[in-house]
Structure formats: C-alpha cells, structure tokens
Amino acid sequence: MSEETIVAGNPIEQKRCPIVNDFCMTVSTVNGSGSATANNLLLRSLFRMGIPVSGKNIFPSNIQGLPTWYTIRVSRKGYIGRVAKDDIVVAMNPATIAKEAPFISPGGVMFYADDLRISDLREDIIAYPMPVKKLVKEADVAPSMRDYIANMVYVGVLAQMIGIPLDVVYQTLEFQFKGKKKAIDSNWSVVKAAADWAAANLEKRDPFRVEPMNGTEGYIMADGNMAGALGALYGGLQFAGWYPITPATSLAETFTDYVPLLRKDPETGRQTCAVVQAEDELAAIGMVVGAGWAGLRAMTSTSGPGLSLMAEYLGLAYYAEVPVVVWDVQRVGPSTGLPTRTAQCDYTFAYFISHGDTQYIILIPGSVNECFEFGWRALDIAEHFQTPVLVMSDLDLGMNQWMTPAFQYPDQPMDRGKILWEDDLEKLLAERNGDWGRYLDIDGDGIPYRTVAGNRHPRSAYFTRGTGHDEYGRYNEEGDVWEQGMNRLAKKINGSRELLPKPVLKKRDGAKIGIISAGSTDPAIIEACDLLEADGIPVDYLRLRALPVCQQVLDFIKDHDCVYVVEMNRDGQLQQILSLETPEHATRLKKVAHMDGFPLTAQWISSEIKAQEAK
Amino acid sequence: MTDQNQRQQVNAAGLSRADYRGAPSTLCQGCGHNGIASQIVAACYELDIVPEQVVKFSGIGCSSKSPTYFLSRSFGFNGLHGRMPSLALGALFADTSLKGIGVSGDGDTASIGMGQFKHLVRRNLPMVYLVENNGVYGLTKGQFSATAERGLELKRQGINPFLPVDICLEALVANATFVARSFAGDPKQLKELLKAAFSHNGIAVLDIISPCVTFHNKENTLHSYTYGKEHEEPLHEIAYVPARDEITVEDFEEGSSREVTLHDGSMIVLKKLNQDYDPTNKAAAYALLEESHRNQELITGLIYVDPAVPSMFDAYHLPETALNRLPEKDLRPIRQSLEEINQSLI
Numbered sequence: 001m002s003e004e005t006i007v008a009g010n011p012i013e014q015k016r017c018p019i020v021n022d023f024c025m026t027v028s029t030v031n032g033s034g035s036a037t038a039n040n041l042l043l044r045s046l047f048r049m050g051i052p053v054s055g056k057n058i059f060p061s062n063i064q065g066l067p068t069w070y071t072i073r074v075s076r077k078g079y080i081g082r083v084a085k086d087d088i089v090v091a092m093n094p095a096t097i098a099k100e101a102p103f104i105s106p107g108g109v110m111f112y113a114d115d116l117r118i119s120d121l122r123e124d125i126i127a128y129p130m131p132v133k134k135l136v137k138e139a140d141v142a143p144s145m146r147d148y149i150a151n152m153v154y155v156g157v158l159a160q161m162i163g164i165p166l167d168v169v170y171q172t173l174e175f176q177f178k179g180k181k182k183a184i185d186s187n188w189s190v191v192k193a194a195a196d197w198a199a200a201n202l203e204k205r206d207p208f209r210v211e212p213m214n215g216t217e218g219y220i221m222a223d224g225n226m227a228g229a230l231g232a233l234y235g236g237l238q239f240a241g242w243y244p245i246t247p248a249t250s251l252a253e254t255f256t257d258y259v260p261l262l263r264k265d266p267e268t269g270r271q272t273c274a275v276v277q278a279e280d281e282l283a284a285i286g287m288v289v290g291a292g293w294a295g296l297r298a299m300t301s302t303s304g305p306g307l308s309l310m311a312e313y314l315g316l317a318y319y320a321e322v323p324v325v326v327w328d329v330q331r332v333g334p335s336t337g338l339p340t341r342t343a344q345c346d347y348t349f350a351y352f353i354s355h356g357d358t359q360y361i362i363l364i365p366g367s368v369n370e371c372f373e374f375g376w377r378a379l380d381i382a383e384h385f386q387t388p389v390l391v392m393s394d395l396d397l398g399m400n401q402w403m404t405p406a407f408q409y410p411d412q413p414m415d416r417g418k419i420l421w422e423d424d425l426e427k428l429l430a431e432r433n434g435d436w437g438r439y440l441d442i443d444g445d446g447i448p449y450r451t452v453a454g455n456r457h458p459r460s461a462y463f464t465r466g467t468g469h470d471e472y473g474r475y476n477e478e479g480d481v482w483e484q485g486m487n488r489l490a491k492k493i494n495g496s497r498e499l500l501p502k503p504v505l506k507k508r509d510g511a512k513i514g515i516i517s518a519g520s521t522d523p524a525i526i527e528a529c530d531l532l533e534a535d536g537i538p539v540d541y542l543r544l545r546a547l548p549v550c551q552q553v554l555d556f557i558k559d560h561d562c563v564y565v566v567e568m569n570r571d572g573q574l575q576q577i578l579s580l581e582t583p584e585h586a587t588r589l590k591k592v593a594h595m596d597g598f599p600l601t602a603q604w605i606s607s608e609i610k611a612q613e614a615k
Numbered sequence: 616m617t618d619q620n621q622r623q624q625v626n627a628a629g630l631s632r633a634d635y636r637g638a639p640s641t642l643c644q645g646c647g648h649n650g651i652a653s654q655i656v657a658a659c660y661e662l663d664i665v666p667e668q669v670v671k672f673s674g675i676g677c678s679s680k681s682p683t684y685f686l687s688r689s690f691g692f693n694g695l696h697g698r699m700p701s702l703a704l705g706a707l708f709a710d711t712s713l714k715g716i717g718v719s720g721d722g723d724t725a726s727i728g729m730g731q732f733k734h735l736v737r738r739n740l741p742m743v744y745l746v747e748n749n750g751v752y753g754l755t756k757g758q759f760s761a762t763a764e765r766g767l768e769l770k771r772q773g774i775n776p777f778l779p780v781d782i783c784l785e786a787l788v789a790n791a792t793f794v795a796r797s798f799a800g801d802p803k804q805l806k807e808l809l810k811a812a813f814s815h816n817g818i819a820v821l822d823i824i825s826p827c828v829t830f831h832n833k834e835n836t837l838h839s840y841t842y843g844k845e846h847e848e849p850l851h852e853i854a855y856v857p858a859r860d861e862i863t864v865e866d867f868e869e870g871s872s873r874e875v876t877l878h879d880g881s882m883i884v885l886k887k888l889n890q891d892y893d894p895t896n897k898a899a900a901y902a903l904l905e906e907s908h909r910n911q912e913l914i915t916g917l918i919y920v921d922p923a924v925p926s927m928f929d930a931y932h933l934p935e936t937a938l939n940r941l942p943e944k945d946l947r948p949i950r951q952s953l954e955e956i957n958q959s960l961i
Contacts (some may be wrong), residue, residue, distance in 0.1 A: 048961070195628075212843070220960035234953065238938050239708055241701070262948040270934045270946055274708050278701065279734040286701025286731070292691060293702075294670075294709030295939035312695055320692075350755030406957040409950045414943045453690040454710035454937050456667045463671075463683055466691040475683070502680065 025088035026103070027154065028096050032064025033093070034148035035295035037176065037187075038155050039070040040401065044221055045164050045172045046074055047403055052215045054080035055401050056522070056599065061246070061339045067096045074210060079321075080403060081524030082599040087208055088162075089115060090154045092132070101125065104593045110207045111157060120204050126206045130157050135197060139190045151152055152187050156194025161202060163209040197518060201209050220406050224371040224397035224520075228301070228327055229254035230407065231375015233262050233273065236414055238296040240275045241287030243306060246339045247395035248329035249303040252277075281306035285313040285326070292317070292324040293464060295419065295452030297379045299325035304333040306347050307353070315354025316389050316466040318489070321439070323382035323417070327391045327536065329398040332597050341597025342395035344519055347573040349549055350390045357486060362547035363391045363501065366522040368404035370545070376410050377501065383417040384449060385496050394568070395598045397520040418449040422457045429459060437472035438462040439485065446492030467596070493548065500546035503553055508538040513613070514560035516575065519545040519575060520599065521566055527602035539564075539609070544574070549581050557585045564609050566592040568600055627663040635660050637685040642677060647799030647825030647840075648747045649780055652684040654802050655716070658809035659686065662857065669714045670706060674699040674728060677754050678720030678747035678825075697728025700735035707727075710937035711928050714813060715742030722770050724753050725761040733760030736789040736818050738927045743819045745814040746782050747799075747828040750838035757830035764837045769830070779837075783918055784904050786820040787897065789832040793819035794900065794919040797827065798843045804915060810855040811917065814877040815928045822915060843913060850892050850903075856882040877922050 027042075028325050029035035036057070043055040054073050060066035073083060091097050091112040104110060106124045114129035121127055132153045136146050156347035159169050169191055170184075177183040196383040229251050232240075242252035255275045263273045278284035284300045291298035303312065307328050317324055330346050333340035351362055363378055365371045374391050382389040420428060428436055428449065436459065448471075451460040462473035469485070470476040506529070517525050522543055529539050542556045557563050557578065565575035579586035592608050594600060625631050635656040640649050659669065671691035673679035679699070682691045694702040699717050707715045724732045724746045735744065759772055761780040768774050781950040786794045793815045797805040805823065812819035826840045836842055858880035874882050875894065893899055900919040907914040934941065 220957050222960045230956065234947055236943060238941070239705060241705060260953055263946075264932075265934070268932075268934075272934060272938065272941055274931050274933065274938070276704070279730060282698060283701035283704075283731055283734065286698045287705035289694075290672075290692070290705025291708055292705075294706040296705070296709050300704065307870065316695060360946035406960075409953050409955055410947070417880045451690075452709065452939055453670045453706060454713060454939055455690075456665070458667065458688055461667060461688050461690045463691040464694065466695070467693070582931070593734065 004231045004446060010215060016206060018208055018209055019087075020211050021074050021213060023087035023208045023251055024073045024083045024085065025090065025158075025304050026069050026071045026086040027092065028088040028100055029068050029070070030065055030095070031059055031062070031068040031153065033151060034451050035068065035151045038151035039072070041155055041169065041172055041176060042158065043072055043165075043401055044176070045159070045168050045223050046072065046171060046210060047216055047219075048168050049164065049210060049212045050214050050216050051210055051212070051285065052076065052078040052080060053403060056082055056396065057400055058598070059340050067093055076213060076215065077244045078215060079526050079527045079602070080258065080438065082601050084603065086599050090158065091118075092151065092154065097462050104554035107207075109208060112163075113153060114125055128157070128161070128202050130154060130194070131197065135193050136190060139186075141186045141189065145186060149187060149190050152190035153194040156191040157198045157202070158464060159191070160195040160198035161204060163211065164596050166192065166384075201357060216403055218405055220401045221401050221403055222368050222370045223250070223399055223401050224365065224393050225251035225301075225329060225399060225403075226254045227368045227371035227407065228365075228375045228391065228393060230258060232299055232325070232379065233258055233375075234372075235376025235379040236378060237273050237299060239288060239291035239298040240300065241271070241278045241291070241298070242275070242300050243281045243284045243285040243302065245281075245303045245306050247331055247399045248301045248303045248306070248327065250399065251327055251329060277530055281309040282313070285310040288324045289313050289317050289322050289558060292382070293320070293322045293452070294454065297383065298323075299327065299379070299531065301327035302330065303329050303331050305336065307346060307350065311354045314360070315356060315358055317388045318354065318358045318360065319356075319466055320464050321450070321489075322388070322464075323386050324384050324388045325378040325391065326388060327393060330392060330394040332595065337584060340395070342479075342520070342599055343569060343595055343597065344392070344394055344521070344567050345566075345569040345573065345595060346392065348394060348576055349567070351577055353390075356492075359490070359548065361389045361493065361500065362497055363389060364518040364545055364547075365391065365393060365397065366504070366519055368397065368402045369407060372407040374501070376531070380412070380415040381496070381500065383419070384415045384499075385447060385492060386417060387493065389509055420449050420451050420460070421455060422460070423450060424457070425457045425460055437470075438471065439473060439488075440471040441488055445495050446488050447495070497548050499551045500550070503545055503556075504543040505556070506541045508533060508540060511538040511540040512561050513537070514540040514542060514556060515566055515609075516542050516544060516563055516564040516574070516578065517555070517566040521568060524600045524602045524605055525566055527529040528605035529607070531602055531606040535606070535610065537610065537613060547577065549578070552584075554579070554582050557582055562590055563588050564590045564592045564612070566600070566605055569593055616643070620652070626660055628665050630660070630665070632656065632806065634688060635666060635686055635745070637687045638683045642680065642684075643829050645828040646677070646781070647683045647686065647749065647827070648678055648821075650802060651745065651747055651798045651805065651823055651825060652681050653683045654806045654809055658806050661806075662810055663815055664714060664813065668712070669716060670703075672699045672703040672706070672715060672717040674719050674723035676723045676752070677717055677827075679723060681747065682718050697723050697726070698731055698882040699746075700728065700731040704735060704738070704740050705744060707740065708931075708933075709939035711741075711933060712937065715740075717742060717744045719744065719746050721746060721748040721750060721760040721762040721782070725782055725785070727872045729780075729785070733737045733785065735790040736786050736791045736820065739790075739792055739817045739924055740927045741816050741818070743809070743821065746820070746822045747825040748782060748822055748838065749825050750779070750836070751827050751830045753827050753830055760840075767836055780906060781908070782822040783820070784901075786822075787900055787904070787919055791818035791820050791919070792924045795820070795823045796824070796913070796915045798847050798913065798915055800843055801847065801849075801915065802838055804849060804853055807853040807855045808917065811853070811877065814855075814879050814881045815920070815922065817922075817924055835909070837913070842961045846911065846913050848907065848912040848914050850894075850914060850918070853916060875917070875920050875922065878941050889926045894918060
C-alpha cells in the first residue's frame with residue numbers, strides 16, 4: 001500500500017482507508033473473445049473465498065466483435081443487486097475505452113491493456129497498464145489460442161492487485177475446465193505470469209481489496225435457467241418441447257446435459273424424459289399441450305416473441321383444461337426489442353394471454369434457488385388445477401450467475417391431481433352410479449376429474465375440443481352451458497389463490513408505506529429498504545411469488561397508506577394487475593417502474609421512492 | 616339374434632362394428648368426409664384394433680370435425696388450425712403403443728399447417744395422417760384452398776390464378792415414408808390403404824380427394840365426384856394382408872403383384888393394373904406425380920413406401936412402460952443426486 005503519496009484534496013486521498021469486500025468492478029471486452037471464462041473465473045474465485053458476490057453480463061445481440069461488459073460486485077453485507085457505478089474498470093476493448101471512464105466512481109481504478117491509447121484520463125482515478133500482448137506472446141500457448149487466453153492477463157493482474165489468492169484461482173480453473181489438464185495449464189500459465197508481472201511492476205495505490213470471509217456457506221453459484229430446468233427434472237418432467245430464443249435457450253439446453261445424468265436408467269439406457277426441439281414456438285406449445293393432455297408432465301421455455309406465438313394454444317389449454325408449464329424468460333419488448341437486455345414486461349400479457357375470457361396461474365421466482373423450486377412446483381400446480389402455469393423469469397435471473405442457497409430437494413410428493421386410471425375410474429363410476437364427465441365438478445372446487453389417452457377403460461375416452469362443450473365433454477353451443485363452464489373455470493382459478501406459493505414479507509418497525517415487487521428486483525429492493533431506513537423511511541416489503549394474489553397481498557395493500565409497486569417495465573404492469581385485484585384500494589398503489597434493459601439498482605429505487613414521498 | 620349370430624359379428628378383439636362407431640355426422644349430406652369416416656370404422660374393425668388403443672387428432676375445418684363421427688370410444692383432441700401435428704406428437708409420446716390418426720383438410724394442411732405438416736413428416740412420427748382434400752374452404756363457405764387447381768371458378772371468389780399444392784408431392788419432398796392418394800368415392804381402395812397406413816411404423820400420409828358437395832362440386836373440377844370417378848387412375852389394386860393371416864402372395868397371380876412387408880409383418884399386395892409401378896422407388900414416385908399433373912389425372916394408390924426407416928420413437932430410448940404410467944419413483948431423481956449437483960456448483 002502506498003497511500004501516503006496521495007495528493008491532498010483528490011478523492012483518491014479520501015479513499016485512503018482500505019475498502020475491503022465492498023466494491024464493484026466491470027470488465028470491458030468484445031464478445032466472442034473468451035472473456036466469459038475469465039469473468040466466471042474471477043466471480044467463482046471470489047465466491048470460493050466466502051465473499052458474497054454477484055456477476056452481471058451486459059452483452060450485445062450478436063456473436064462476435066461488439067462491446068460486452070461484465071460487472072462483478074463484492075459485498076460483505078451480502079447485497080447482490082446491481083450498482084450503476086464502478087470502482088474498478090478493466091478496459092480491454094479499444095472501441096469503448098473512451099466510454100469507460102465516466103462510469104468510474106471518484107477515487108476509482110482503471111486497469112487497461114497497455115496497447116490501448118488512453119488520453120485525458122481523469123485525474124481522480126488511478127490507472128494501471130497491463131502488458132497484455134507481451135505476456136500472452138511469452139506464454140506457452142498455441143498462437144491460435146492467444147486471443148482467447150489474453151483475458152487471463154486481467155485475471156492474474158486483478159488477483160494480484162486486489163488480493164485473490166492464486167491457489168484459489170487455480171482450484172477454480174480446475175473446476176471450470178472439469179480437470180482438463182491442457183486447458184487448465186495454458187490458462188494458468190498466463191494467469192501466473194500476469195500476477196507475477198503485477199507483483200514486480202505495479203505499485204498498489206488504490207484502496208480496493210478482498211479478504212476471505214464466511215459469507216457464502218450453504219450457497220452455490222448458478223443461473224436461473226439451469227435451476228429452472230433442474231427443478232423441472234426433479235419435478236418429474238416427462239416432455240419438453242422448445243425453440244431457441246435468447247434469453248431462454250440455456251434453460252432447454254440444460255435438459256440435454258442433465259437428462260442423461262438424472263433421468264436415464266444406467267442399465268437399460270432408457271430415458272424418462274423426452275426433449276424435442278420444435279420447428280417454432282407454435283409447435284413447441286402444441287407439443288407440450290398434446291403431452292400434458294395425454295398425462296405427461298410437460299413444459300416449454302421461451303421469451304416474449306415466443307410467448308406471443310403461444311397465445312392461441314394457451315387459450316385452448318385454459319379452456320380444455322390441459323396442464324402445461326411455460327417458462328417465460330423475459331427480455332425487453334415489444335417486438336424484437338432488446339433481445340439481450342432484461343425486463344419484466346410480459347406480466348399483463350401473460351396473465352390474460354389469448355382471446356376470450358382467460359386467466360392464468362403465474363409464478364414469479366425471485367432467486368435462482370426459487371427457479372429450482374418453481375421448476376418442480378409449477379408441474380404440481382399445473383396438474384393439480386389442470387391449467388397452464390406460466391413461470392415468469394427474466395434475462396438477469398435466467399442467464400447470470402448468482403450466489404444462491406443450495407437447491408433443496410422437493411419437500412412434497414408429486415401432486416398428479418385428479419387423474420383417473422382404469423381402477424380409479426371404475427371405483428368412481430361405482431360410487432356415482434355410472435355418472436362421470438370430463439368437466440363435471442364433482443367436488444365443488446371447480447376442478448374436474450380427468451382421464452388420459454392410454455386408459456383402456458371403455459368409459460375413459462372423451463373428445464377434447466376448443467369449441468363449446470358441456471360437463472360431459474360433448475359439443476354444445478347453448479349459452480347457459482357456455483356460461484356455466486366459464487364460471488366454473490373462474491372458480492377453479494380463484495380457488496388457487498391460497499394454495500399458490502405465498503408472498504415473502506419483510507416488515508420493519510414503524511413502517512407506514514410498503515413496497516410490492518416480484519422476481520429479480522428482489523436484491524435491489526432489499527438493499528433499497530436499508531437505504532430508505534437509513535434515511536428515516538422504514539418500509540415494509542412484500543415480494544409476490546404468484547398470481548392470482550392471496551388475501552395476504554390484499555391486506556398488505558389495505559394496511560399501508562401507500563404501496564410502491566417496483567418493476568422493470570414502462571407501464572407498471574404489476575401495479576395494473578394489483579389495481580384490478582383490489583379496485584377499492586387501487587389509489588394507494590404507486591408506480592415505480594423503469595425499463596432501460598438493465599437490472600434496477602437500489603440507488604434508483606430508493607431515490608425514486610424518496611422523491612415520490614417528498615411530493 | 617342368436618348367440619351364434621352374435622359371435623359371427625365380432626372381430627378378433629371381440630368387438631362389433633357398433634363399438635367403432637362415432638356420433639352422427641353434422642357435415643353436409645353426401646360429403647366425402649362421411650364416406651372416409653365409414654372406412655376408418657371398417658379398417659379398424661377389420662384390423663381388430665381396440666378403440667381405446669387409438670387416439671384421434673384434428674385441426675380446424677370441416678375435415679377436422681369428422682373425428683367425432685368415428686371411434687367414440689377413442690380419445691380425441693380437436694386442436695388448432697394447422698397445428699394438429701405438434702399436438703399429436705406430444706400426445707403420442709405418452710404411450711407409444713397407441714395408434715394415432717390425424718384428420719386434416721387441405722386448408723389445414725396445405726395452407727396454415729404446411730410447416731407443421733412437413734416437420735411431422737420429416738420426423739417420421741408413427742401415425743396415420745389423413746388429408747380430406749376438397750380444394751375449398753367449406754366451413755367459411757367456399758374460398759379457394761391451396762390445393763384448388765388453377766382456373767377453378769368459385770361463386771364469390773372468381774377464378775383461381777395459382778397452381779395447386781400437391782400434398783403427396785410435399786410429403787415426398789419432406790421424406791415421408793408412406794405416401795398414398797385415394798378417393799372418397801372408392802371405399803374399397805381407401806379401406807385397404809387405411810389398413811396399410813395403420814400398420815406402417817412411421818408417418819403414413821393419405822391424401823384423400825373428398826368432394827365438397829356444397830361449395831365445390833362442379834363436374835369439370837378436380838375435386839368433384841364426377842371428375843374423380845372419370846379421371847381416377849388407380850395405380851394398382853391393393854390388398855392388405857394382416858400379419859397373422861396365412862394368405863400369401865401365392866394367392867395372387869404370379870408376376871402381376873408386388874408385396875411390401877410392413878414393420879409388424881403384415882403385407883400390402885399391389886396387383887398390377889396398367890403399369891409396372893414400384894412404390895419403393897422414390898424417383899419413380901416423383902415422376903409419376905409429375906406425369907399425372909400433366910395428364911390431369913388423379914393417381915390413386917400407394918405412391919411411395921419405405922417401411923425400413925426408423926421412426927421418431929426409435930431416436931428416443933423410452934421405457935418399456937408407457938411414459939404416462941410411470942410412478943413418481945421412476946420420475947424424481949434420488950436425493951443424493953441433488954447433493955452432488957449442489958457440490959458441483961460451489
């Protein structure tokens with residue numbers, strides 16, 4: 001440390017005390033340069049040091065050559081939401097070098113590849129050159145691999161300068177390359193050379209460093225797409241039909257990796273889950289509706305444009321009462337929108353999707369761990385209520401690596417709902433003097449009994465249709481029959497309210513106002529609540545996890561003078577839905593909505609609420 | 616009725632024809648689709664297929680209403696316009712011992728559903744895929760479909776300026792493993808083709824010219840009864856021979872027939888008529904369809920078959936038990952496996 005040489009009055013001096021495990025750094029590269037490996041290596045190394053950490057990839061909608069940023073936040077307090085300012089920037093991309101500096105907080109740091117031309121660098125930041133070309137050239141690496149390995153230079157330099165033990169980096173490399181010695185060795189040689197160079201040539205002039213702590217025990221690092229897919233496999237998923245779309249693709253691709261591991265009989269080689277890449281989203285949803293109808297636990301995964309294409313089949317599934325699960329990993333829309341940016345802009349569309357009177361059960365996971373949980377739970381709920389369930393994730397949750405509590409094994413047996421096989425049907429017919437119909441509300445809860453194709457009982461078959469049908473599944477165009485059927489469907493969905501995942505409530509002493517939000521905004525809101533409390537505004541926070549809402553949500557709105565509905569879209573879609581749920585208290589709901597494609601920050605949320613409170 | 620009579624009127628599955636019937640048709644009287652429904656009933660009865668073993672699918676249109684007019688004891692799903700193939704695909708994975716039959720129309724298959732149709736064919740999903748082809752949209756009261764011939768005149772539409780889609784040709788291009796054409800007014804041939812289609816282990820596409828008596832039955836048009844009857848050019852006389860029957864090729868005149876053995880050991884025997892046609896020769900099938908276009912003929916019969924191609928299910932190693940009957944213990948991985956995954960993510 002050499003803080004004594006710092007110029008008085010400069011922000012650099014103000015940061016003379018070491019700042020440990022509480023800063024944010026962004027690596028600027030071009031995509032397709034192999035930087036993901038380097039960034040994940042840094043992220044996971046920090047995680048393995050026990051430091052709460054989060055990583056966010058801001059990437060363009062192309063494959064190679066455009067600017068990409070990767071932000072890593074370390075937070076000893078455990079905050080994992082996004083921050084908009086960087087304390088450290090690693091500049092590897094000549095095209096964006098001029099754009100990086102304004103994002104660096106006063107007293108911050110820039111590491112830059114020394115072949116980049118930097119001019120007029122701010123005086124209130126510290127700059128360290130890195131001889132990237134030289135170190136890569138000297139490394140024992142095949143020339144064709146050099147571009148991909150160049151990013152290991154900043155891993156080595158950063159490790160040395162902020163204090164990540166090199167043995168942790170090495171172990172993480174082994175983990176990342178699954179023990180492939182050649183890949184480990186070539187990457188390691190660059191990391192080591194860069195760290196050695198930094199130790200010999202760079203004088204530490206900044207306050208940012210990391211120290212091992214005990215903040216990640218019981219946690220894993222994973223992304224929401226993988227978690228959702230794994231959860232579904234533990235939920236007994238039997239059929240997945242899908243079509244590639246950013247940012248949902250990696251969800252279905254997880255099946256390719258894990259079905260052979262989890263759902264294959266090691267002796268016979270037979271698999272209990274079939275995955276079909278469809279020709280489009282119209283077919284993907286058709287396949288899963290067919291599979292769900294025939295008694296398979298079925299799901300598809302998509303994003304906004306794909307969901308638009310699925311609308312008609314979802315309406316049929318709602319009306320014909322077919323259990324299916326649809327994951328919508330949301331991105332910025334409408335239209336093609338910003339395909340690689342995150343949003344929560346499909347809520348209202350999903351809730352009412354398709355023509356006619358419809359309403360769907362919506363699950364909104366707020367963490368990667370919850371993606372796993374809703375992966376299996378969604379299948380139970382869909383079969384229990386014989387209806388489509390939409391799980392609303394987003395790009396930030398789905399594609400970024402998050403520290404999250406370890407996945408928990410399902411704590412309930414599978415709920416296959418009211419399904420009748422031969423013996424069940426025989427018994428029911430005997431009890432009811434032969435009276436059974438596919439859409440007959442026998443139990444008074446709006447949920448009928450169903451049989452599925454393959455049932456060999458002569459009374460089991462019925463003809464499923466999207467056209468009007470009576471309680472026995474027969475074609476019917478009579479107005480009162482239609483209305484009764486639709487009212488029963490409404491009753492069925494209403495009956496789900498108290499049985500869906502309950503909200504998570506965080507109360508604070510003296511709070512008069514509340515926040516309602518859902519999904520990936522959770523970390524930023526948790527932090528925003530602390531910021532607001534520090535400013536003398538205690539806030540109760542309710543995180544919705546399902547729609548339609550339960551009584552607890554309505555009570556929460558009723559019990560607060562004002563409820564800020566925080567979300568990542570333009571129109572305040574969640575606020576709109578909540579206003580419909582509780583029109584008598586709708587004026588208490590205030591919109592705190594923002595959509596620029598980036599995850600919300602605690603800073604923005606707290607200042608927005610403060611501004612509205614000041615009115 | 617005596618016991619003796621009753622016994623005579625059941626098939627090997629112990630079922631009477633009545634067990635295969637459907638609800639009364641609501642289609643127009645004389646509609647070709649009704650005749651097709653009757654032949655499906657006859658084919659299933661004669662094949663001794665238990666109705667519960669069949670699953671019916673359809674899209675939207677007059678044709679797609681018809682699955683309620685046969686096999687009431689079979690499950691059925693009337694899906695969306697042009698999107699029956701995806702529905703059938705998902706459903707048939709539930710129990711691969713089920714026999715799927717999809718009923719579509721020319722609008723449902725050759726217009727809105729062309730994509731799904733061709734992808735279903737490409738995947739070789741084992742099912743019978745019928746197109747009840749009348750060249751017209753009936754349920755919306757008489758618009759041109761994509762299979763309407765150029766120059767056709769309809770009351771409110773004027774003259775069709777476009778060339779028609781040939782469903783058999785499209786199937787062939789998509790590598791269908793069974794392509795046939797028949798005519799609703801030729802019940803004998805239709806039934807034999809249906810029986811063969813049910814025994815095929817792969818996609819069996821049957822394009823059935825089925826005249827619309829209400830909107831499209833001018834005597835000089837391709838999809839009319841009179842045209843069909845006059846211009847039908849059967850490739851061959853077809854006889855379907857179930858696997859368990861002892862009838863063999865010797866029953867046919869030596870040199871005038873060709874057998875095709877299907878996956879379950881049953882056979883189709885094609886009796887030569889006016890040309891020496893080999894339905895296993897794809898190039899010949901293309902040529903035949905081209906020629907019939909030129910001659911304005913309706914070539915009917917088995918146009919192409921390849922019984923040896925693996926089906927879609929062969930690409931998936933599914934369990935012996937139907938997937939939809941697997942209990943929780945076969946579907947939920949054990950607890951320890953999750954602990955291992957968690958360990959791998961630290």
